[in-house]
Amino acid sequence: MDALAEDLELLPSTRRALRHRLAVAQSEGRSPSLVAAVSRGGEVLWEGSRTSVEGHGPDGDVQYRIGSITKTFTAVLVMRLRDEGLLDLSDPLGRHLPGTGADEVTVAQLLAHTGGLAAETPGQWWERSSAELRPGLAEVLGEEPFKHAPGRVHHYSNPGYTLLGSLVEALRGKPWEDVLRAEVLEPLGLDRTSGAPRAPHAGGWAVHPWADLMMPEPAEDLGVMAAAGQLWSTTGDLTRFAAFLLRGDERVLSAESVREMRAQAAPAAPGSSDGGYALGLQVNVSDGRRLVGHGGSLPGFVAGLWLSEEEDLTAVVLANCTSGVLASAVAMDLIAIVAEAEPRFPEPWRPFRETDRVPLELAGIWYWGTAAHVLRLRADGSLELGPAGVTGRAARFRGEPDGSWTGLTGYYAGETLRAVRRDDGSPSHLDLGSFVFTREPYDPEAPVPGGVDPQGWRGIG
The missing domain is CATH 3.40.710.10 (DD-peptidase/beta-lactamase superfamily)
Known part of the structure; x- marks a missing residue:
């Protein structure tokens, strides 16, 4: 208690x-x-x-x-x-x-x-x-x-x-x-x-x-x-x-x-x-x-x-x-x-339990196009996805038994977020209502809609 x-x-x-x-x-x-x-x-x-x-x-x-x-x-x-x-x-x-x-x-x-x-x-x-x-x-x-x-x-x-x-x-x-x-x-x-x-x-x-x-x-x-x-x-x-x-x-x-x-x-x-x-x-x-x-x-x-x-x-x-x-x-x-x-006291923070399955490989920075987002995992099984900058869409997600998450707030309320994995189990990208989030901006190894220019990033010639 x-x-x-x-x-x-x-x-x-x-x-x-x-x-x-x-x-x-x-x-x-x-x-x-x-x-x-x-x-x-x-x-x-x-x-x-x-x-x-x-x-x-x-x-x-x-x-x-x-x-x-x-x-x-x-x-x-x-x-x-x-x-x-x-x-x-x-x-x-x-x-x-x-x-x-x-x-x-x-x-x-x-x-x-x-x-x-x-x-x-x-x-x-x-x-x-x-x-x-x-x-x-x-x-x-x-x-x-x-x-x-x-x-x-x-x-x-x-x-x-x-x-x-x-x-x-x-x-x-x-x-x-x-x-x-x-x-x-x-x-x-x-x-x-x-x-x-x-x-x-x-x-x-x-x-x-x-x-x-x-x-x-x-x-x-x-x-x-x-x-x-x-x-x-x-x-x-x-x-x-x-x-x-x-x-x-x-x-x-x-x-x-x-x-x-x-x-x-x-x-x-x-x-x-x-x-x-x-x-x-x-x-x-x-x-x-x-x-x-x-x-x-x-x-x-x-x-x-x-x-x-x-x-x-x-x-x-x-x-x-x-x-x-x-x-x-x-x-x-x-x-x-x-x-x-007399504002409400927040619930006390607690860490994950030793027995919890924690998909730590999903935490951190993901990119929707060139916009950086941060994915945070919470001990209650939920996750938060929000912009790394001052603008962008943020939402909380509820964990589901099949390993996906369902949006609870904002633009993504009701939408499904899934981690798409490679054959070796490592995460390739996040799929959020058809939006593709990648570890690098327009990651050429991920199925970015429209493809990625084979010359990659470059400056003005």
């Missing part, structure tokens, strides 16, 4: 800064109550709450409605179907759920909101509609479901996630919430997350925009729209869920699958200030810090769940007001406060 293991107790100055940010959010946002939590390494670092209404004092066990954070749970269910081989993300929806009016839209496009579907359902405001006025699946898209050509742009769509919930039901043969409970909530121990509120829970309030007055909001069951925004949860449960989104859990999704969920799949919508969308997760980049997570809102409630992979930090913010508190912005600020005041 590391003798310098990180102390999870925050400094008093950091805790005060967190309390102050929460107090400002509750006061300026005029929320009856607000509760938040920050965690690192899956362990809660700090919890805080503010309330001004008797009987509404929250803690980490009080349920709030989380709105569109529900979409991330739905995305997890879809990724489970993919991992089991029941669908492919490139499958058109109509292959598994025909007749919706969006048969040609792919599962991946629905997950990333690039299917071109309308943002909302036609007709009544579904979030505040009673059961008899809510759309059924046949009416979710209406007669003109598309606002954009599928695959062209990112356009957030609540009906799109309703279709994904129905897809889960079609392939599992069970209601969406039953599948969610059995496959995600119970394995992860999220026993305070549910489709209907369970005491203790906060009441949802509308606060008058020009007077300090409140009015209760209705808590409608969303029916067929449930997969887009139904859930109630707590900061305790959402903190555990956020840790899962960072690390995975083999009982639900592997670390590789949740990493895939966090990877950006769609750019920001035109004119939007956000950072785009992954698979069931929003993306935000601020001050050089990449965050993924999701915001949520339903009448009476706002919510934000965000995480930083680099800092191994997560933050959850829940409030019971229709508007006023920018829950996602507050959660991002809480992460920034801790990251800046």
